[in-house]
Amino acid sequence: MTIEHVRFLNTAPEYDLTYSDVFMVPGRSAVTSRLDVDLRSTDGVGTTLPLVVANMTAVSGRRMAETVARRGGVAIIPQDIPTEVVADVVARVKASHTVFDTPVRVTPHTTVGEAMSLLPKRAHGLVVVVDDGKPIGTISEAEAAGVDRFAQVHEVMNHDLLLVSSTDSPRAVFDALSTSHLAVALIIEDDHLLGVMTRKHALRATLYKPAVDPDGKLIIGAAVGINGDVAGRAERLLAAGVDVLVVDTAHGHQEKMLQALTSVREVRDRLTALTGRSIPLAAGNVVAAEGVRDLVEAGADVVKVGVGPGAMCTTRMMTGVGRPQFSAVLECAAAARELGRSVWADGGVRYPRDVALALAAGAGSVMIGSWFAGTYESTGNLMTDAQGRLYKESFGMASARAVKMRTKNAGAFDRARAGLFEEGISTSRMYLDPERPSVEDLIDSIVAGIRSSCTYAGATTLEGFHRLAVVGVQSNTGYDEGRPLSTSW
Numbered sequence: 001m002t003i004e005h006v007r008f009l010n011t012a013p014e015y016d017l018t019y020s021d022v023f024m025v026p027g028r029s030a031v032t033s034r035l036d037v038d039l040r041s042t043d044g045v046g047t048t049l050p051l052v053v054a055n056m057t058a059v060s061g062r063r064m065a066e067t068v069a070r071r072g073g074v075a076i077i078p079q080d081i082p083t084e085v086v087a088d089v090v091a092r093v094k095a096s097h098t099v100f101d102t103p104v105r106v107t108p109h110t111t112v113g114e115a116m117s118l119l120p121k122r123a124h125g126l127v128v129v130v131d132d133g134k135p136i137g138t139i140s141e142a143e144a145a146g147v148d149r150f151a152q153v154h155e156v157m158n159h160d161l162l163l164v165s166s167t168d169s170p171r172a173v174f175d176a177l178s179t180s181h182l183a184v185a186l187i188i189e190d191d192h193l194l195g196v197m198t199r200k201h202a203l204r205a206t207l208y209k210p211a212v213d214p215d216g217k218l219i220i221g222a223a224v225g226i227n228g229d230v231a232g233r234a235e236r237l238l239a240a241g242v243d244v245l246v247v248d249t250a251h252g253h254q255e256k257m258l259q260a261l262t263s264v265r266e267v268r269d270r271l272t273a274l275t276g277r278s279i280p281l282a283a284g285n286v287v288a289a290e291g292v293r294d295l296v297e298a299g300a301d302v303v304k305v306g307v308g309p310g311a312m313c314t315t316r317m318m319t320g321v322g323r324p325q326f327s328a329v330l331e332c333a334a335a336a337r338e339l340g341r342s343v344w345a346d347g348g349v350r351y352p353r354d355v356a357l358a359l360a361a362g363a364g365s366v367m368i369g370s371w372f373a374g375t376y377e378s379t380g381n382l383m384t385d386a387q388g389r390l391y392k393e394s395f396g397m398a399s400a401r402a403v404k405m406r407t408k409n410a411g412a413f414d415r416a417r418a419g420l421f422e423e424g425i426s427t428s429r430m431y432l433d434p435e436r437p438s439v440e441d442l443i444d445s446i447v448a449g450i451r452s453s454c455t456y457a458g459a460t461t462l463e464g465f466h467r468l469a470v471v472g473v474q475s476n477t478g479y480d481e482g483r484p485l486s487t488s489w
């Protein structure tokens with residue numbers, strides 16, 4: 001089998017490259033519209049967008065999973081979350097609507113204070129007051145302004161509602177919202193509240209395809225570490241209905257990982273024999289071809305690539321170990337492709353261009369953590385700094401904070417000792433972008449970027465993009481030239 005790889009414009013340099021070190025040149029294209037590009041991932045996980053939310057406690061939970069899968073990606077619930085909690089998250093994600101956003105519901109007697117604390121849980125800015133399943137009013141910041149926090153929502157709620165049938169098309173909902181003064185339509189089925197839709201949601205419903213399982217339910221993944229009862233946790237997660245399992249540790253190319261992965265594969269294969277459905281296994285992290293080959297041999301369908309590029313990660317500064325991420329992805333993707341497998345480019349992604357370059361390098365999907373931490377849908381509580389800017393707190397999965405949580409069942413001595421081996425930061429402020437406060441806004445910009453990258457290369461699929469992309473190496477000033485200026489120079 002000949003595998004075609006991304007081409008370099010000039011001779012590829014001897015040293016390794018980060019995303020910032022490289023750029024792509026346009027090629028002759030017959031693609032007439034960015035809408036003609038199909039962004040379905042080639043990794044076999046079933047996503048219609050090549051995006052995976054990292055298994056980080058400060059990032060990936062139920063709301064993130066549901067919102068991202070509705071747009072075609074998948075989120076991985078971290079290894080530190082107890083299996084019974086993961087089972088509940090999976091059940092709720094599977095029960096959520098594949099098109100309409102999940103409303104924040106309160107009863108008429110809920111206090112205004114409680115309703116306002118729920119408001120930032122979703123990006124649409126509205127809490128729906130529901131009585132016996134039927135929406136009777138809404139409350140947003142406007143209704144709550146200047147009202148006593150102990151007042152009940154039925155006293156102040158807005159009775160002006162835009163009720164739309166669940167059978168109406170997104171375009172009809174968009175038009176109904178455009179001719180009303182309301183920002184959110186309430187979607188009704190048999191008199192009951194089914195979901196909500198904003199104008200942006202209506203547009204997105206025509207641009208994205210949800211990532212669904214064979215029963216048409218939204219997909220979700222979960223992670224296991226390599227310590228403890230790995231096979232037992234894997235079995236419980238599979239029983240809970242996860243659609244992809246991630247076996248994850250800092251140094252993925254270690255024998256304990258190979259044993260853990262082998263045992264998870266056995267559990268998975270038993271389930272496949274019963275159901276006929278093979279749940280893909282992802283494992284990592286590695287940064288070289290040899291690691292990919294060993295993980296694939298032990299059972300990985302997807303290999304997670306990246307040591308040290310993560311925004312919360314101190315590994316490179318602590319140990320000097322890691323590898324510039326573009327080169328790591330390039331080499332690992334080539335090795336995985338030769339074995340008929342795929343890689344996820346994990347970490348260090350801060351701009352749509354980084355996603356595009358990872359895909360050009362041959363990644364099946366791109367894993368994002370910290371960039372998505374600063375959104376309404378991440379797990380943390382929304383905070384406000386002294387200047388009034390909104391942020392969320394994030395932390396690394398190998399930080400003392402995460403290690404303390406992960407080892408909570410160990411003795412005090414062992415916990416304290418484990419805490420000394422931290423390789424991540426315990427607290428970081430991830431500000432919400434006022435222009436793009438929702439993960440869906442970030443996905444919109446990523447998708448706009450990569451659709452456009454594909455057409456510059458003349459590709460209508462990600463496989464074609466990897467084949468056609470021509471990559472060059474640039475200096476710091478080359479990178480700098482590409483940055484927009486918000487003020488004059």
Ligand SMILES: NC(=O)C1=CN([C@@H]2O[C@H](COP(=O)(O)OP(=O)(O)OC[C@H]3O[C@@H](n4cnc5c(N)ncnc54)[C@H](OP(=O)(O)O)[C@@H]3O)[C@@H](O)[C@H]2O)C=CC1
Pocket residue numbers: 055225226227248249250251254285306307308309310313315347396397398406421423
């Ligand atoms: N992509 C990246 O660059 C990195 C990612 N992470 C993320 O942090 C999370 C926690 O991972 P992790 O710290 O592996 O925790 P785990 O709880 O998975 O434990 C790792 C296990 O591997 C052993 N181990 C041996 N060598 C190493 C090594 N060099 N680094 C770490 N562990 C080693 C540890 O033993 P002992 O403690 O006795 O040494 C422990 O038993 C994961 O989500 C991981 O993806 C963490 C670091 C880097």
Ligand SMILES: Nc1nc2c(ncn2[C@@H]2O[C@H](COP(=O)(O)O)[C@@H](O)[C@H]2O)c(=O)[nH]1
Pocket residue numbers: 054055056285306308309310311312313314315346347348349367368369370371395396397398399423424425
């Ligand atoms: N060395 C560490 N790496 C970490 C830690 N927590 C997470 N990670 C890795 O980062 C990616 C996400 O990267 P991001 O740039 O999008 O935030 C994640 O999937 C892990 O591989 C940590 O504490 N130390």
Ligand SMILES: [K+]
Pocket residue numbers: 308309310311312313314
């Ligand atoms: K880093």
